[in-house]
Amino acid sequence: MAVTPGFAEDSAPDGPEASSSVLTPEEEAQVHEEVENAPQVYMYYKGEAIDPASADLGGAQVCAEVSEDGTMQCFDTPEESNEYLARHAPTEEARRGAATAAPATRARYDSCPNNWVCLWQHADYQGRRLQWPWYKTAKTRHLDQYSPSFRDKASSAYINRVQRGITLYDFRTGLPDPKLMLASGYSLWPNFKKYSYTYGGNWNDKADAIKF
Ligand SMILES: [Ca+2]
Numbered sequence: 067m068a069v070t071p072g073f074a075e076d077s078a079p080d081g082p083e084a085s086s087s088v089l090t091p092e093e094e095a096q097v098h099e100e101v102e103n104a105p106q107v108y109m110y111y112k113g114e115a116i117d118p119a120s121a122d123l124g125g126a127q128v129c130a131e132v133s134e135d136g137t138m139q140c141f142d143t144p145e146e147s148n149e150y151l152a153r154h155a156p157t158e159e160a161r162r163g164a165a166t167a168a169p170a171t172r173a174r175y176d177s178c179p180n181n182w183v184c185l186w187q188h189a190d191y192q193g194r195r196l197q198w199p200w201y202k203t204a205k206t207r208h209l210d211q212y213s214p215s216f217r218d219k220a221s222s223a224y225i226n227r228v229q230r231g232i233t234l235y236d237f238r239t240g241l242p243d244p245k246l247m248l249a250s251g252y253s254l255w256p257n258f259k260k261y262s263y264t265y266g267g268n269w270n271d272k273a274d275a276i277k278f
Pocket residue numbers: 217218236237271272273274
């Protein structure tokens with residue numbers, strides 16, 4: 067299932083591995099500290115903040131982080147998004163990835179640019195998508211920070227970079243928080259239903275925070 071769209075042999079992954087476990091009390095304290103005081107993040111679409119009560123991102127299809135403060139810009143199509151991000155993404159690596167992104171006419175995930183991490187609302191890279199750029203150090207975002215919230219929505223992912231995977235967290239009251247670690251290496255994660263959840267069931271529509 068390893069897919070390496072258009073990259074040199076030396077960057078080919080051995081094959082994605084998902085690892086589901088629970089946080090230690092120390093990890094849990096750290097993650098909570100990282101997200102608990104995080105400000106509400108606005109998502110802009112056609113020049114205006116999306117109504118936080120919107121159930122469908124106001125109709126936008128792709129929202130991408132454009133500032134280290136978490137702000138997102140939203141677009142109708144991945145092409146429109148990549149054109150904007152090639153100029154306005156917050157790091158050089160992220161701008162370069164957007165500038166060279168494949169058109170969405172290829173596989174659906176292909177329009178998630180190099181040096182970005184994408185999460186989709188549905189399996190097989192369908193539905194609305196949120197994406198985060200490469201930074202020098204890992205960052206954690208609470209998916210409930212977004213307006214509207216992306217909590218309990220993620221169902222598939224693409225980590226389009228060679229290094230640093232992502233961790234998804236599910237916050238539980240009175241139980242250790244489960245985490246799902248997804249490895250890097252241009253890795254594809256088509257359906258979170260495939261990954262068992264610590265307390266039964268699977269990881270579909272569970273993630274509350276992302277470290278990327
Ligand atoms: Ca959850």
